[in-house]
Amino acid sequence: MVRVSSWGRLDSHEHELVALADRAAVARQIAHCAAGAAGAPAGLAQGNARSYGDVCLNPGGRLWRTAGLDRFIAFDPDSGRLRCEAGVLLRDVQRMSLAHGWLLAVTPGTQLVTVGGAIANDVHGKNHHVLGSFGDHVLGLRLARTDGTVIDCGPDRETAWFAATVGGMGLTGVIVDAELQLRRVAGPWLVTDTIPYRNLDEFFHLADSSEAGWEQTVSWIDCLSSPGRGLFFRANPAHRPGPAPGPQPGHRVNGRPHHPLDRQPWRLPLAPPLSLVNGLSLRVFNAAYFWAGSRNAGPAVAHFERYSYPLDKLSDWNRVYGPRGFYQYQSVVPRAGGRAAVQAMLAAIRASGQGSFLAVLKTFGQREGQGMMSFPRPGVTLALDFPNRGATTLRLFERLDAIVREAGGRLYAAKDARMPRDLFEAGYPRLAEFLHYRDPGISSSMSRRLMGS
Amino acid sequence: MPDAPDLPAALQRIVIIGATSMIAEHCARLWVEGARLDGDPCALVLVGRDAARLERVAADLRVRNPGAGVEVRTVDFADRQAIRFLVDAIVRGGAPRQVLIAHGMLPDQAACQRDLDAACEALEVNGLSPVLFAEAFAGHMEAKGGVITVIGSVAGDRGRRSNYVYGAAKGLVARYVEGMQHRLAGSGSPLRVVLVKPGPTATPMTAHLPPRGLAPVDAVACRIVQGSQAGTAVVYAPGKWALIMAVIRHLPAAVFNRMDI
Numbered sequence: 001m002v003r004v005s006s007w008g009r010l011d012s013h014e015h016e017l018v019a020l021a022d023r024a025a026v027a028r029q030i031a032h033c034a035a036g037a038a039g040a041p042a043g044l045a046q047g048n049a050r051s052y053g054d055v056c057l058n059p060g061g062r063l064w065r066t067a068g069l070d071r072f073i074a075f076d077p078d079s080g081r082l083r084c085e086a087g088v089l090l091r092d093v094q095r096m097s098l099a100h101g102w103l104l105a106v107t108p109g110t111q112l113v114t115v116g117g118a119i120a121n122d123v124h125g126k127n128h129h130v131l132g133s134f135g136d137h138v139l140g141l142r143l144a145r146t147d148g149t150v151i152d153c154g155p156d157r158e159t160a161w162f163a164a165t166v167g168g169m170g171l172t173g174v175i176v177d178a179e180l181q182l183r184r185v186a187g188p189w190l191v192t193d194t195i196p197y198r199n200l201d202e203f204f205h206l207a208d209s210s211e212a213g214w215e216q217t218v219s220w221i222d223c224l225s226s227p228g229r230g231l232f233f234r235a236n237p238a239h240r241p242g243p244a245p246g247p248q249p250g251h252r253v254n255g256r257p258h259h260p261l262d263r264q265p266w267r268l269p270l271a272p273p274l275s276l277v278n279g280l281s282l283r284v285f286n287a288a289y290f291w292a293g294s295r296n297a298g299p300a301v302a303h304f305e306r307y308s309y310p311l312d313k314l315s316d317w318n319r320v321y322g323p324r325g326f327y328q329y330q331s332v333v334p335r336a337g338g339r340a341a342v343q344a345m346l347a348a349i350r351a352s353g354q355g356s357f358l359a360v361l362k363t364f365g366q367r368e369g370q371g372m373m374s375f376p377r378p379g380v381t382l383a384l385d386f387p388n389r390g391a392t393t394l395r396l397f398e399r400l401d402a403i404v405r406e407a408g409g410r411l412y413a414a415k416d417a418r419m420p421r422d423l424f425e426a427g428y429p430r431l432a433e434f435l436h437y438r439d440p441g442i443s444s445s446m447s448r449r450l451m452g453s
Numbered sequence: 454m455p456d457a458p459d460l461p462a463a464l465q466r467i468v469i470i471g472a473t474s475m476i477a478e479h480c481a482r483l484w485v486e487g488a489r490l491d492g493d494p495c496a497l498v499l500v501g502r503d504a505a506r507l508e509r510v511a512a513d514l515r516v517r518n519p520g521a522g523v524e525v526r527t528v529d530f531a532d533r534q535a536i537r538f539l540v541d542a543i544v545r546g547g548a549p550r551q552v553l554i555a556h557g558m559l560p561d562q563a564a565c566q567r568d569l570d571a572a573c574e575a576l577e578v579n580g581l582s583p584v585l586f587a588e589a590f591a592g593h594m595e596a597k598g599g600v601i602t603v604i605g606s607v608a609g610d611r612g613r614r615s616n617y618v619y620g621a622a623k624g625l626v627a628r629y630v631e632g633m634q635h636r637l638a639g640s641g642s643p644l645r646v647v648l649v650k651p652g653p654t655a656t657p658m659t660a661h662l663p664p665r666g667l668a669p670v671d672a673v674a675c676r677i678v679q680g681s682q683a684g685t686a687v688v689y690a691p692g693k694w695a696l697i698m699a700v701i702r703h704l705p706a707a708v709f710n711r712m713d714i
Contacts, residue, residue, distance in 0.1 A: 002661070002662070002663045002664070003663070004664075016661075017660050017661055017664075018660065018661075019656075019657035019660030021475070021657040022506060022509075023509070024505065024506075024509075065660060067655070068475060068656070068657050068660075071509055071510065071512070071513035072512070072513045072516035072517065073509075073512055073513070073516075074512065074516065075516045077519070082516075096516065096517055099489070
């Protein structure tokens with residue numbers, strides 16, 4: 001048994017780790033586990049463990065680690081269709097496919113997640129209003145169940161299994177491999193534009209007026225400012241291969257194949273004894289960030305890795321919140337009443353004196369996800385990190401829950417470690433349908449908390 | 454390195470014994486991706502026990518570098534004649550520039566103490582078999598040059614109660630490679646033999662251990678590829694193990710025997 005925690009580092013629990021490394025053996029490996037004596041502990045697939053809360057944990061049980069399932073199977077550079085094992089990191093997909101003029105259509109704010117995890121959480125990115133979520137670009141997947149069967153499903157076959165597995169939190173089986181449709185790009189460059197906004201009205205105006213002309217929209221919001229000031233970021237892929245610094249033939253960094261951005265990420269050497277994020281540091285940081293962003297506002301050209309995944313360069317950044325860890329609270333509320341709900345949430349956060357630098361406000365497009373349990377839906381989403389201050393933080397979440405509930409919204413399971421069951425049930429109306437597809441040999445800390453098993 | 458006369462000048466023919474080992478697979482990725490980025494041709498021969506698993510590794514490498522030639526061969530690692538036959542056949546297909554000998558298994562120490570067959574098998578696979586491969590390749594490469602990289606282990610630096618069967622096999626590898634290095638240095642051969650000693654690495658072999666204490670496999674592979682390129686005689690991976698093992702080797706028995714490691 002080994003102690004494992006998730007990205008939020010709220011706590012750690014004993015798990016029995018089992019490596020999945022041979023895709024032909026996965027069905028046998030997990031079936032063997034489940035077929036033990038009655039009451040054998042349930043298992044759960046775990047990719048790169050970048051989920052914040054307990055969706056990727058199974059205390060006292062088995063974790064089937066998919067890090068060793070990281071092989072490409074086939075790639076067609078003409079059609080952009082890629083088959084790969086579930087443990088491949090999105091970063092490795094993109095570094096391979098970029099050479100052929102393809103990138104993933106949808107990625108979250110980090111590339112350091114696995115393909116299997118991206119499907120199981122039906123992750124979204126800054127381009128939701130144009131390209132939907134990750135599951136919209138999955139052409140098929142193979143799902144191993146603990147009864148020993150393997151289901152080949154996709155948007156055109158075994159569609160119910162597919163809809164249950166996309167966003168299904170790993171509870172329908174273990175995703176062994178998947179086929180993805182990548183997206184044509186001219187090169188790695190983005191044309192970007194940064195606009196400061198002074199209040200929520202300005203934010204919504206920018207968001208709505210940018211949807212038609214800009215593929216990526218997102219904003220950083222200063223959660224301490226009362227009108228809701230922030231920086232609005234919008235971007236499009238550049239149409240030309242662009243100012244590529246490109247690898248110089250014969251040059252490599254550290255013996256690895258040379259990659260323009262492949263430096264060892266800066267690492268927080270150890271967890272500070274207390275959170276570096278507090279009322280004072282946050283006030284200073286937010287003011288400085290807003291000021292710097294306003295000064296550097298306007299159009300620019302940026303490499304997609306630097307622009308889209310800035311925190312990937314800072315390995316173990318989650319340690320800045322200290323030994324008690326942190327929560328992330330991400331909600332989506334419908335546009336009708338969405339402005340008032342966001343304002344109310346920001347007011348509650350401000351009043352509590354909590355919150356953090358990482359605060360993201362974004363509108364989603366008019367589309368639901370493929371999955372029964374997909375998070376993205378039309379509306380506006382607010383995501384914030386909160387250093388764990390125990391009961392004070394949980395009390396704030398209760399106030400935020402009330403606002404989300406009232407507005408008819410939902411919380412994102414991939415980020416959650418504490419939402420109440422009634423809010424989960426209200427937010428995910430297809431839950432009852434989803435439960436039919438659960439694998440009885442699979443369970444997570446989250447499923448026990450929110451689904452009773 | 455001089456060019457092998459029977460090969461196009463830039464062809465990087467690389468032979469990997471035990472190619473389904475995760476460390477070896479990551480080395481192969483670095484080599485094929487490096488060749489793609491540098492625009493060099495690249496040909497690999499992957500050797501292992503299980504043809505289906507080798508094919509999965511080969512398919513992955515072909516996606517990473519569509520121009521790479523990847524060939525797959527199976528062998529029984531314990532069969533001396535099969536080793537000789539296979540090495541001769543590979544060399545007939547073109548002299549390798551780089552050979553990586555990476556096969557092995559982590560035996561159950563307690564089982565080896567009870568069961569001499571298990572002990573014998575662990576010694577054969579981890580100790581005898583790798584050096585026989587190295588010897589067979591060295592015979593072909595001694596005149597033309599190239600690099601033979603053999604994966605040993607920090608466990609071979611000093612016998613410990615928790616895994617001395619494995620450690621003894623890896624210690625055999627270390628002494629054998631040392632001897633080959635001495636012989637080649639004396640004859641002025643352009644062939645380099647590199648001994649790599651990885652510390653505990655995050656692979657399926659160590660999946661049950663706490664991940665915090667394990668080195669990431671891509672970092673270990675990186676050290677191996679770098680060390681091979683430089684022809685370094687002994688490479689610890691990660692480098693900190695050179696220091697740790699220097700201390701462990703020099704601890705007096707009175708102290709060492711009281712340590713539970």
